Amino acid sequence: MEVVVQKLTLRSWLFTFAFNTVMRIGFGKRCASEEDIGTEKGKQIIEEIREFLFATLVFLNMCDFLPVLKRFGYKGIEKEMDSAHKKRNVYLNSLLHEFQHNKGSISVSESSTDRNSEKKDTLVGTLLSLQESEPEFYTDDLIKSVILVLLIAGTETTSTTIQWAIRLLLAHPEPFHKLRAEIDSKVGNERLLNESDFTYLPYLHCVINEALRLYPPVPLLLPHYSLEDCTVGGYDVPKHTILMVNAWAIHRDPKLWDEPEKFKPERFEGMEGENEGFKYKFIPFGMGRRACPGAAMGIRTVSLVLGSLIQCFDWKSSEENYNMDECYDSKIASGKDKPLEVVCIPRNDRIQLLSQL
Structure with a gap:
């Protein structure tokens, strides 16, 4: 077997791995398939998701420490956060609607290279099941909040x-x-x-x-x-x-x-x-x-x-x-x-x- 020596930027590979891991735990699928990882298509998918999920979270907002700066739109952070929030909401709604359409369970991956493709329970699938019995508590907004915390923190x-x-x-x-x-x-x-x-x-x-x-x-x-x-x-x-x-x-x-x-x-x-x-x-x-x-x-x-x-x-x-x-x-x-x-x-x-x- 020929040994390939590669020079790579660790951050993008590790982030893709971590994001795919959380997606598999929470939703039963990857955000980028095995075939796409490392390709320009895969990089574009990851960067787009990373941008609206994390772009405004990695900065300390000085307005939290000096509220007077809010009057002047300090660095436009709040405007960026509002834009990111709208994009996040669209993305989370699409994930949630996919699960609701599939009755809370989807195949582990759409990729044909997976070792198996049986249906498995997921975190979001469990939450949607609970929503059926307690819809007043397990609202869509609550479930989307759990999804967002899982994606960002994990x-x-x-x-x-x-x-x-x-x-x-x-x-x-x-x-x-x-x-x-x-x-x-x-x-x-x-x-x-x-x-x-x-x-x-x-x-x-x-x-x-x-x-x-x-x-x-x-x-x-x-x-x-x-x-x-x-x-x-x-x-x-x-x-x-x-x-x-x-x-x-x-x-x-x-x-x-x-x-x-x-x-x-x-x-x-x-x-x-x-x-x-x-x-x-x-x-x-x-x-x-x-x-x-x-x-x-x-x-x-x-x-x-x-x-x-x-x-x-x-x-x-x-x-x-x-x-x-x-x-x-x-x-x-x-x-x-x-x-x-x-x-x-x-x-x-x-x-x-x-x-x-």
């Missing part, structure tokens, strides 16, 4: 985390080789890594945690809003105060972390068994009742993809030297970071494994 954050983990590993060869040795030792070269291997791959989990610590996909966690006057840590907080939690600053606080600016996955070895304080200094998914409900799924997805990429491919950045922090654009969901171009080469003894994908 795609950009996942693809960004994988990209940053690979960036960090390429910039730090020793952790890269340590992770590869762990995967080769525990999984081998006769099968692909799967979810049942995670228990035996603690260093993989450490690498992911360290990537989340240094470059959280949401540097400022979603805003909280006080319903009444309260006192927090000795500070009086009036009701209706908007609270922004700076995960970036907490994750790099030298009072909480030893050498916080350094990439040291080993710092997480055994750390999760510490006292409750660990939950307060490492908060990439938030905490408490408002923590990300998809955290477990996100970690499993990142672990499976990152582990498989390290298992099957040799990686090299197209840039010999680059400043990591200059690549990072700390927006509310950091999807505007500098794209990472890499050279991806299948490992000689893993080529047969790739046929299982």
Whole structure:
């Protein structure tokens, strides 16, 4: 088999993967078929969807901090958001109507290359079933809101985390080789890594945690809003105060972390068994009742993809030297970071494994 050496931009491939994964979970189909992925048609489909779903979400709206700017139409953000909202509504309506037409269940994919095409239950199909018994609660607007949250929260954050983990590993060869040795030792070269291997791959989990610590996909966690006057840590907080939690600053606080600016996955070895304080200094998914409900799924997805990429491919950045922090654009969901171009080469003894994908 001829080995093809490819130079690719990771962001677009990882976003396509993450978006297709969420679409399969939620709707039972891909947004782009296997035949279209990597082609100009596939790229156009993904970019159009990405534009109206995420374009206005990756920017901090200064009007939220200085409401007076709303009078002047600051940067036209609100106008952009209104336009994006209309496009999103059209897209979500089309998805919902397709499911309603198919009675809440559609084939896993329209692609003839799928391993099977039986009908399976989906998240949206379940919601539509509930709508039949409780139409007053499970309205179309509620279901569309659930769809939107699933698409936004489950795609950009996942693809960004994988990209940053690979960036960090390429910039730090020793952790890269340590992770590869762990995967080769525990999984081998006769099968692909799967979810049942995670228990035996603690260093993989450490690498992911360290990537989340240094470059959280949401540097400022979603805003909280006080319903009444309260006192927090000795500070009086009036009701209706908007609270922004700076995960970036907490994750790099030298009072909480030893050498916080350094990439040291080993710092997480055994750390999760510490006292409750660990939950307060490492908060990439938030905490408490408002923590990300998809955290477990996100970690499993990142672990499976990152582990498989390290298992099957040799990686090299197209840039010999680059400043990591200059690549990072700390927006509310950091999807505007500098794209990472890499050279991806299948490992000689893993080529047969790739046929299982």
